[in-house]
Amino acid sequence: MAVLGIRMFGDPILRQRASEVGEITDLHRKLIANMIETMHEAPGVGLAAPQVGVLERIFVYAVDETVGAIINPEIIVHSQEKETDIEGCLSLPGLSYPVERAVSVTIRGLDENGEPVEIDADGLLAVVFQHEFDHLDGVLFIDHLPGDMRKEALRTLRDQALGLTVPSFAPAPEERL
Numbered sequence: 001m002a003v004l005g006i007r008m009f010g011d012p013i014l015r016q017r018a019s020e021v022g023e024i025t026d027l028h029r030k031l032i033a034n035m036i037e038t039m040h041e042a043p044g045v046g047l048a049a050p051q052v053g054v055l056e057r058i059f060v061y062a063v064d065e066t067v068g069a070i071i072n073p074e075i076i077v078h079s080q081e082k083e084t085d086i087e088g089c090l091s092l093p094g095l096s097y098p099v100e101r102a103v104s105v106t107i108r109g110l111d112e113n114g115e116p117v118e119i120d121a122d123g124l125l126a127v128v129f130q131h132e133f134d135h136l137d138g139v140l141f142i143d144h145l146p147g148d149m150r151k152e153a154l155r156t157l158r159d160q161a162l163g164l165t166v167p168s169f170a171p172a173p174e175e176r177l
């Protein structure tokens with residue numbers, strides 16, 4: 001297994017839509033094992049394939065001792081009820097902002113062996129599923145912020161890119177998705 005490089009904000013791959021996986025092969029299983037190792041090493045609680053430069057609809061997660069991968073995920077139920085929690089992202093180091101998400105979701109997809117999975121999630125797991133699912137459509141958590149907060153986030157990212165500031169703090173591990 002290997003720790004993979006994580007693509008950072010500004011890399012165009014983070015803004016592209018990932019493709020559905022056709023046949024699941026040993027290469028996918030190897031990618032998933034490497035993504036899990038990369039997520040643990042970060043450390044973080046979720047990681048989507050585009051974040052390691054692969055435009056396929058796959059993500060991994062690790063919440064409360066449960067580690068898994070979902071291929072071709074679909075969120076089939078979003079609760080009406082919403083909740084706001086602090087989120088960060090491994091591709092946007094140093095940023096964390098409150099994001100409003102559905103409190104619970106039901107997700108459906110395939111595991112690394114091609115077996116169908118369906119999971120009812122709430123709490124952090126529901127946040128991770130929504131955040132990682134977004135990555136597969138080229139959506140980043142800052143896209144969900146209200147205008148002023150989003151502008152501040154983009155300013156911070158620009159200053160980092162220009163080398164004017166370095167990420168001065170890292171979000172807590174459970175806020176890195």
Ligand code: NI
Nearest residue numbers: 089090091177
């Ligand atoms: Ni992320």
